[in-house]
Amino acid sequence: MSLFKKYDWWSIGDELQRICDYYCDGNEKDSQYWDFYSEQINEMGAIAADMFNEMQEIRSRLSFKYDLPYKKLDFYEEDDAGSHTAISWWNTAACMLSDVDMVTLIDNENPMFCGDYDTEKEKRIKSLERLTKKQQMQLYTEVVGFLLRVNELVAAFEVITSTIRELEYHQSFLATKDGIKEPTAAWL
Numbered sequence: 001m002s003l004f005k006k007y008d009w010w011s012i013g014d015e016l017q018r019i020c021d022y023y024c025d026g027n028e029k030d031s032q033y034w035d036f037y038s039e040q041i042n043e044m045g046a047i048a049a050d051m052f053n054e055m056q057e058i059r060s061r062l063s064f065k066y067d068l069p070y071k072k073l074d075f076y077e078e079d080d081a082g083s084h085t086a087i088s089w090w091n092t093a094a095c096m097l098s099d100v101d102m103v104t105l106i107d108n109e110n111p112m113f114c115g116d117y118d119t120e121k122e123k124r125i126k127s128l129e130r131l132t133k134k135q136q137m138q139l140y141t142e143v144v145g146f147l148l149r150v151n152e153l154v155a156a157f158e159v160i161t162s163t164i165r166e167l168e169y170h171q172s173f174l175a176t177k178d179g180i181k182e183p184t185a186a187w188l
Contacts, residue, residue, distance in 0.1 A: 007094035007147055008105035009087045013055065015150065019048035019157050026161070032181075033167040037160050044157050051150065058142050062086035066138045068131070092124045093143035 006015070023045045027034045062068060063086040070085050091105050102117045113120075128136060 005097075005099055005101060005151075006104045007097060007100045008091050008108050009059075010108045011104060012147070012150055013052065015154060016048045016052045016055070019153065020045045020052070022157075022161070031164055031168050033164050037164055040160055041157075044153060044160070047153060051146075051153065055146065058146060059086040059090070061142060062089050062139070066135055068135060068139070089139060090143050092128060093139045094147065095121050095124050096128065096140075097144070097147070 006012075023038070023042045026041065027038075068085065068089050088109070091109060094100055095102060095105060102121050106113050106117060106120055128139075131139070
């Protein structure tokens with residue numbers, strides 16, 4: 001876990017996709033402990049897929065429902081995400097969180113950015129101040145509320161995957177219906 005989190009639109013989508021794909025791709029070492037946690041991992045993948053769909057709905061609401069001013073991303077030719085105004089407002093709301101990784105956020109929007117990241121953050125905060133109170137509350141409720149739920153899902157997912165890795169590392173004994181199964185190797 002890093003000190004700063006990646007809360008920009010693309011990083012959140014990638015994180016949810018990673019959780020969705022983990023059920024199929026996560027057991028690359030063929031862990032003997034996988035079966036104990038596969039049901040929870042599958043359930044978290046389903047939740048992540050639902051959240052990914054909800055993220056698209058939030059983008060749609062930010063585009064059409066809340067009457068937010070037009071904002072254009074500087075660099076988006078390779079991105080087919082659609083409404084860049086909504087994504088830009090998402091990233092602007094995300095930059096309000098104190099532990100956001102502004103470098104990743106801005107580099108995902110504009111890889112050719114050569115300005116000061118702190119100045120860019122202040123510029124975004126000023127653009128938030130120009131919104132009406134109603135627009136601010138709608139934006140914060142949608143984006144920050146969603147990000148908090150994503151953090152909870154990611155934390156639960158990390159606990160389960162790190163538990164599997166830790167059990168695999170220590171090669172613990174397993175209780176099976178046939179009795180106790182010894183590990184294939186043990187660290188002494």
